[in-house]
Amino acid sequence: MSVVESLRDVGYVFGRAQAKFWGSPIRIFFQLFGALMFLVLFTQLFSKLSDLPGFPTAGYLEIAVGGILFLNTLNSTMQSANAIVDELNTGYLANILVTPVKRSAILLGRVLSDGVRYACQTSIVLGIAFLMGATFATGVPGVLVIYLIVVGFGVAWSGLTMTVGLATKSNETVSVVGTLLTFPLMFTSTALLPVSFLPRWMQTVTQYNPISYMSDAARSLMVSGFDGTVLLQAFAVIGLILVLTWSSTLWLFRSVVR
Amino acid sequence: MSDIIVVEDLVEVYASGTRAIDGISFRVPEGEFFGFLGPNGAGKSTTIKVLSTLLRKTSGSVTIGGHDLEQDPDGIRRIIGVQSQETVVDGDLSGRKNLLFQGHLQRMQGPALQSRVEELLDLMELKEAADRKARQYSGGMKRRLALAAALVHRPRLVFLDEPTTGLDPQSRAKVWGYLSKLNKEEGTTVFLTTQYLEEADKLCRELSIIDRGKIVASGSPADLKEQIGGEAIILTPDPDAGAGAREALEGRLRALPGVGKVVEADSGLVVYARQASRLVPEIVTLFRGVGVRLDSISLAAPTLDDVFLQKTGSRIRGEDLTSGAAPAPVGGVRGGVY
Numbered sequence: 032m033s034v035v036e037s038l039r040d041v042g043y044v045f046g047r048a049q050a051k052f053w054g055s056p057i058r059i060f061f062q063l064f065g066a067l068m069f070l071v072l073f074t075q076l077f078s079k080l081s082d083l084p085g086f087p088t089a090g091y092l093e094i095a096v097g098g099i100l101f102l103n104t105l106n107s108t109m110q111s112a113n114a115i116v117d118e119l120n121t122g123y124l125a126n127i128l129v130t131p132v133k134r135s136a137i138l139l140g141r142v143l144s145d146g147v148r149y150a151c152q153t154s155i156v157l158g159i160a161f162l163m164g165a166t167f168a169t170g171v172p173g174v175l176v177i178y179l180i181v182v183g184f185g186v187a188w189s190g191l192t193m194t195v196g197l198a199t200k201s202n203e204t205v206s207v208v209g210t211l212l213t214f215p216l217m218f219t220s221t222a223l224l225p226v227s228f229l230p231r232w233m234q235t236v237t238q239y240n241p242i243s244y245m246s247d248a249a250r251s252l253m254v255s256g257f258d259g260t261v262l263l264q265a266f267a268v269i270g271l272i273l274v275l276t277w278s279s280t281l282w283l284f285r286s287v288v289r
Numbered sequence: 290m291s292d293i294i295v296v297e298d299l300v301e302v303y304a305s306g307t308r309a310i311d312g313i314s315f316r317v318p319e320g321e322f323f324g325f326l327g328p329n330g331a332g333k334s335t336t337i338k339v340l341s342t343l344l345r346k347t348s349g350s351v352t353i354g355g356h357d358l359e360q361d362p363d364g365i366r367r368i369i370g371v372q373s374q375e376t377v378v379d380g381d382l383s384g385r386k387n388l389l390f391q392g393h394l395q396r397m398q399g400p401a402l403q404s405r406v407e408e409l410l411d412l413m414e415l416k417e418a419a420d421r422k423a424r425q426y427s428g429g430m431k432r433r434l435a436l437a438a439a440l441v442h443r444p445r446l447v448f449l450d451e452p453t454t455g456l457d458p459q460s461r462a463k464v465w466g467y468l469s470k471l472n473k474e475e476g477t478t479v480f481l482t483t484q485y486l487e488e489a490d491k492l493c494r495e496l497s498i499i500d501r502g503k504i505v506a507s508g509s510p511a512d513l514k515e516q517i518g519g520e521a522i523i524l525t526p527d528p529d530a531g532a533g534a535r536e537a538l539e540g541r542l543r544a545l546p547g548v549g550k551v552v553e554a555d556s557g558l559v560v561y562a563r564q565a566s567r568l569v570p571e572i573v574t575l576f577r578g579v580g581v582r583l584d585s586i587s588l589a590a591p592t593l594d595d596v597f598l599q600k601t602g603s604r605i606r607g608e609d610l611t612s613g614a615a616p617a618p619v620g621g622v623r624g625g626v627y
Binding site for chain 1: 338366373375386390395422
């Protein structure tokens with residue numbers, strides 16, 4: 032009985048978050064537009080790169096897709112935190128907390144809905160890339176793994192933005208921290224350029240940058256094929272981030288609810 | 290009838306050290322229309338937040354509907370409805386979806402939930418706007434939607450934190466109508482906080498007056514006003530009169546027959562007395578005798594504000610007693626507690 036109740040609670044929280052997401056077509060349009068803009072800009076900006084000696088055989092498009100997937104996800108995780116900070120500050124969360132709804136369901140339903148959001152964005156980016164002529168070396172199974180990586184990373188990383196949000200209760204802080212992290216993370220990773228094209232010190236930094244592991248995995252699935260080591264590393268990094276960020280999020284959330 | 294709320298020696302101390310609730314005890318019988326009347330910052334919202342399981346109490350004991358606040362908060366959550374002061378509805382969802390979601394959280398579903406939602410939309414006159422996003426609603430409509438959301442699961446007890454603050458007189462009258470009906474026809478116990486004297490007087494059968502985290506008086510509005518001992522005579526002596534002269538005045542006023550209390554209020558002196566009108570000539574003579582000019586004199590039936598004034602030495606609002614006590618929105622920033 033209690034399990035059924037918990038699952039229902041998760042379902043209701045998930046359903047509400049989804050209704051809010053699909054209820055605003057403008058937001059979806061801007062996400063589509065954003066993805067298109069980045070893909071066009073990056074591939075145009077760096078189009079001559081693939082002529083350089085030493086550049087991997089694939090065109091720049093396949094390189095850019097990996098990077099843009101995670102650039103989008105980093106931005107999206109800020110929205111996940113913003114939503115809960117808003118509910119905390121307006122008092123809407125209190126409306127939920129005075130009901131017998133399971134406390135865990137409030138977070139879980141939301142995280143699931145965010146996962147769907149990350150997956151939708153992935154579809155948009157991959158869809159546009161496909162129309163632009165990108166190739167997918169591993170076919171449908173590989174694409175499914177790309178979804179898994181993006182969604183997994185998004186959920187893990189949103190633990191970080193949620194930690195910042197719950198600790199400061201300020202959306203400005205979430206945005207500042209999120210944006211400040213996004214650029215260095217993108218540019219000191221292998222997301223936008225093959226690692227051999229980076230200065231030596233940056234090559235070292237990329238090894239400690241989670242985005243490198245994510246984009247390497249996505250790229251290998253698009254360009255070369257299933258690479259066990261690369262995939263395993265990516266999922267290990269996701270797991271590590273997940274444990275770290277979500278333990279702090281849960282700890283902070285528990286001080287908010289009772 | 291058994292008591293649905295039993296609060297004993299409740300204390301709430303904030304992390305900042307503020308004693309928001311400073312040892313209050315009270316009981317509310319099931320079916321009662323009960324109110325907390327007090328100024329901003331008196332501890333009204335904090336009390337609701339503690340009783341509705343949102344805020345952890347510092348000490349004391351609370352039992353609601355037989356459920357202990359510490360042992361069984363979910364038991365309490367199932368039988369209460371809460372409308373917070375901030376009036377929050379989900380602006381992204383339609384009015385109807387707001388209510389459905391709130392019902393789901395209270396474990397309602399199917400036709401039972403649907404018919405209840407339609408009933409509430411009807412009652413709150415939101416039927417026509419039911420499919421519009423709530424962000425487009427007017428302030429009064431949002432308030433009614435929030436009230437409906439608190440009532441979806443037919444709670445035995447509703448907490449309403451200043452349900453009419455900031456509403457225009459017409460909307461306020463409507464809300465009063467719903468609340469009376471809810472209490473009389475459905476037998477729902479209502480716990481309401483307000484800073485409006487008229488609201489407390491009109492709606493509440495029992496009330497406690499609260500100031501700085503303490504209950505200063507309790508009883509029915511009529512009983513409380515009865516305790517005042519007669520009517521209020523409001524005097525405005527010459528503001529330039531010396532302290533000595535004022536003291537002499539107060540002493541002599543107290544000595545008049547039938548005078549209960551003399552209280553200094555911001556605008557002058559308030560004398561509480563039985564058969565007050567008969568005292569007017571004597572008071573005028575008395576002022577002349579002391580040599581202080583009397584700028585104005587007026588009589589008023591006692592209000593709950595007089596009760597507050599007698600108990601605390603200040604008014605709930607710095608408003609002229611003679612103005613008829615029409616409720617007006619009171620400004621000021623109120624922060625959430627958490």
